[in-house]
Amino acid sequence: MNYIAYNSKTFRNTIYYNKLPQTEKDSFNILSFIFHFKINNYIIENLIDWENIPDDPIYRLLFPRKEMLNKADYDRIKMLVSLGMGQKELQPFIDDIRKRASPELKQTEHNFVVSDTGMHKGMYRNFETIINLCPEPMVKTCHAYCSYCFRWVMFNSKDIQQMSSYTNPDEPVEYIRNHKEIKDVLFTGADLMTLNTKTIKRYIEPILDIDSVEVIRVGSKSLAWWPHRFVTDKDADELLDMFRYIRNRGKHVNFCAHFTHPNELNSDIVKEAVKRIQDTGAVIRCQGPVVEGINNSAETWSTMWSKQINMGMIPYYMFIEADHNKESCFRIPLAESLKIFQEAQKLTTGLARTVRGPVFINDINRVLLDGTTVVDNKKYFVLKCLQSAPGTDHEGRIKLIPYDEKSKITDNLYNLFSSNNTE
Ligand code: SF4
Structure with missing residues (x-):
């Protein structure tokens, strides 16, 4: 095809x-x-x-x-x-x-990479050990557009694409080399897999020379939207050889596959694509948001995780939808997300315990909605900060916010975890 x-x-x-x-x-x-x-x-x-x-x-x-x-x-x-x-x-x-x-992105000033030479476009530090890289050819498109994705703003504007990406493949090297705490380099947003292999190689190759980098991560929805990329595209074999090459250079290849619904996992071509990626030694970890009217049921998530496990992939994160739509039509109430996650785990093999969720990713902290608790006869959501931005010490902190059956929001997670009180 x-x-x-x-x-x-x-x-x-x-x-x-x-x-x-x-x-x-x-x-x-x-x-x-x-x-x-x-x-x-x-x-x-x-x-x-x-x-x-x-x-x-x-x-x-x-x-x-x-x-x-x-x-x-x-x-x-x-x-x-x-x-x-x-x-x-x-x-x-x-x-x-x-x-x-247009969506508002919060607290982005914490994510920008700044060194003596100024601000580095297309490089973002969400967390201490990870850097996100956005090569200019990558930010332009995906194999299809998800209705809930806020990147429509970027797809629509060459100016935004240029402002938020870098063109010279060597650009990030010196900064990463000088920051030995960075272990993971993540290529994501839009989709690296839309590029031909030669272009991908140009941007990955310089990173492989940095000894302190241990993991190359690729965030992609190509397995769902165009699995032929790994099977029948004319440079599919070359792409898989590149994964092998990265492995041979001593780096782990983490393919972060974005799946939203089990129906994305049914075709023979997606099964073959998964197997071909796995044969290179790359590990596929699966993540996706829980979204109103698409996958907001425990059965859907349990079916999806079961299929992923059966195909040798690792369920990794269930995200709380980023809620960049002003009308908030994709995010479901926090209480419902939690219930879906907990019930889905009960319905699935114990191997699905590797998945974490529901997790917020769009704020500066990566925060787990870990459950509920009652204190002095009052019910609370329990939030745990899994990762926080460089220069902050939020990681590991636990906070309580008042439980509300219908609420979709948590206010400002950055301020919440910066404060020392419990609510
Ligand atoms: S594949 Fe990812 S980046 Fe592309 S439209 Fe969907 S969510 Fe957005």
Whole structure:
């Protein structure tokens, strides 16, 4: 199968667009003015059940949903479209809505890498032992776009791509060499696996010369969105040889596979892709967010973890959805996330105890929602800081916040873990 990507315009020329109920077509036509849409032939032919629209989880994972916009904005665009306005006339309205719908990233100043020579673009330090690297060719796209991803802002803007990435592959070397506490180098956001192997090699090779780096991590959804990358793409073998080469240079290869639903794990091609990656000595650890209307049930998570374990992969994290959508339509209440996680573990083999969750990742701390407790007849959520930014000492701290059945938010996790009180 050769890769064919569809955007919102070209998708409308496929037979699959005509399978959408009229209400879905209408909202797709409105929302795709605002949000970016990308899907490919493997997904539309294999992963979506077109007889089950709009409930199919993979459909919901890819197609924008009405709740992503507030009603007033949605109605305004709808009205303007009904008046016959085209893309050009609509652009000022689109820009205005996009601006207001753009996600706010909190506490990012703690993550920037600054040295004597100034700030290093495309390098981020979330935690003491890890550095995130964003080579310029990597930040541009993924094999398809997830509806819940905040990176639509970046996909939409060359300026943001340039501001948040680096072009010279040697750029990070000196900094990492001078920071021997950095053990893991993570390439993530958008997706390194969309690049050809030669380009990937150019950016990884200089890192392999740094003795203090022990792990090369790749965060990718390619196993779900385009498993052919590891099987039939013309440089698939070369890519797998690169993983072997990294192993032979003495580094661990951690492939962080982003899976959201067990249906992503069913095809023969994904099974073959997983096996081919594993044959190189790379370890696949799986992670993904719990998302409203896509995977918010214990059975779904248990099925997904069971399949991953059966395929030799390691369930690693269940994330609390980053909630970068202003309407908060993807995040579920904290109490529900916790219940899903705990029940899913009970339904699954003990090997699923390797997975940690539910975990917040979008704040400066990586925080585990570890359970609930009662103090003086009052119920609390128990939060534990698993990792914190360089220069902070939040790691290992435990905090209590008042339990609320419906709450989706925790306020500011950075401030919470900076304080010495218990709530
Ligand atoms: S694959 Fe990852 S980076 Fe790409 S759209 Fe999905 S969540 Fe965002």
